[in-house]
Amino acid sequence: MIDVHNVSKTFDDMEAVKDVSLHIKKGSIYGLLGSNGAGKTTLLKLLAGIYKHNAGKISISEQPVFENTELKQKTIFLADALYFFPNTTINHMASFYRSVYKDWNEERFNKLKEAFPIDLDKKIERMSKGMQRQVAFWLTLSAMPDVLILDEPLDGLDAVMRQKIKNLLIQDVADRDLTIIISSHNLREVEDLCDYIGIMHHGQIIIEKDLDDLKSDVHKVQVAFNGDVPEGFLESIDVLYKEARGSVRLYIVRGKKEPISNHIYSFKPVVFDLLPLTLEEIFIYEMRDVGYAIENIIV
Numbered sequence: 001m002i003d004v005h006n007v008s009k010t011f012d013d014m015e016a017v018k019d020v021s022l023h024i025k026k027g028s029i030y031g032l033l034g035s036n037g038a039g040k041t042t043l044l045k046l047l048a049g050i051y052k053h054n055a056g057k058i059s060i061s062e063q064p065v066f067e068n069t070e071l072k073q074k075t076i077f078l079a080d081a082l083y084f085f086p087n088t089t090i091n092h093m094a095s096f097y098r099s100v101y102k103d104w105n106e107e108r109f110n111k112l113k114e115a116f117p118i119d120l121d122k123k124i125e126r127m128s129k130g131m132q133r134q135v136a137f138w139l140t141l142s143a144m145p146d147v148l149i150l151d152e153p154l155d156g157l158d159a160v161m162r163q164k165i166k167n168l169l170i171q172d173v174a175d176r177d178l179t180i181i182i183s184s185h186n187l188r189e190v191e192d193l194c195d196y197i198g199i200m201h202h203g204q205i206i207i208e209k210d211l212d213d214l215k216s217d218v219h220k221v222q223v224a225f226n227g228d229v230p231e232g233f234l235e236s237i238d239v240l241y242k243e244a245r246g247s248v249r250l251y252i253v254r255g256k257k258e259p260i261s262n263h264i265y266s267f268k269p270v271v272f273d274l275l276p277l278t279l280e281e282i283f284i285y286e287m288r289d290v291g292y293a294i295e296n297i298i299v
């Protein structure tokens with residue numbers, strides 16, 4: 001559905017996106033994570049056809065995205081900083097969306113009044129940040145896009161509204177195969193929503209995996225031995241991080257559960273636990289592995 005092949009984007013002499021390739025399947029929810037300044041927003045704007053790439057190819061449903069008005073009818077980008085015309089109400093904005101998006105669904109727009117309890121004639125600029133975000137989702141979901149590109153989409157929303165919007169998004173994915181790309185620093189939210197994860201750092205995708213595979217590929221190991229750690233214990237396991245907590249050693253290990261467990265049992269530990277990591281923990285340890293860590297900084 002969405003194909004990115006060896007794409008680069010440069011601002012002056014700064015390469016914000018470097019040789020990125022990825023594939024996003026129709027009807028999936030792809031979480032784009034990364035450090036600050038990693039290039040996520042730039043990549044989202046390239047996917048939305050807002051920026052032109054310097055190298056490579058970007059296509060949605062096999063059509064190039066840049067300046068493709070037909071595709072823009074079907075693709076909506078919700079930026080982290082929202083924009084509405086000055087002095088407008090929801091009713092005004094709805095008329096504009098109605099005239100621009102040919103799949104605009106009036107019935108849906110009216111039905112969503114139940115989800116978003118906001119006066120249609122209230123000036124949007126006088127609304128709170130969270131209410132403005134609700135309006136953005138209300139209009140976006142009524143326009144019935146095929147692809148939704150979301151940059152920090154749930155910022156400023158209360159917990160109830162966040163859940164409501166997540167449910168609406170999941171419903172659209174299930175009912176009409178909506179494809180969503182979502183960039184967020186709220187990894188718990190990403191973990192709830194996404195089925196595929198890409199992690200960016202310094203303009204490059206450093207990991208791209210199915211969320212379940214990613215989670216089954218990194219583990220927290222707590223282990224203790226009678227005496228010191230046996231010689232050869234750390235050989236043939238891929239350790240991302242290690243720490244001693246008294247006699248118990250904590251290891252973050254990359255690899256499949258079974259071979260790791262077999263390896264550890266062969267050293268006859270007196271304590272052994274292998275636990276899953278949250279997406280937030282995986283992100284922190286993977287970023288540490290590429291040299292992005294904040295430990296030992298004295299200020």
Ligand SMILES: Nc1ncnc2c1ncn2[C@@H]1O[C@H](COP(=O)(O)OP(=O)(O)OP(=O)(O)O)[C@@H](O)[C@H]1O
Nearest residue numbers: 011012014016034035036037038039040041042043
């Ligand atoms: N319009 C622009 N002109 C010049 N440089 C830019 C522009 N937009 C982004 N950059 C630079 O490109 C790099 C990537 O920025 P980008 O906004 O894509 O990062 P990000 O991953 O979204 O970061 P964050 O998580 O902090 O929002 C940064 O170094 C930024 O300064």
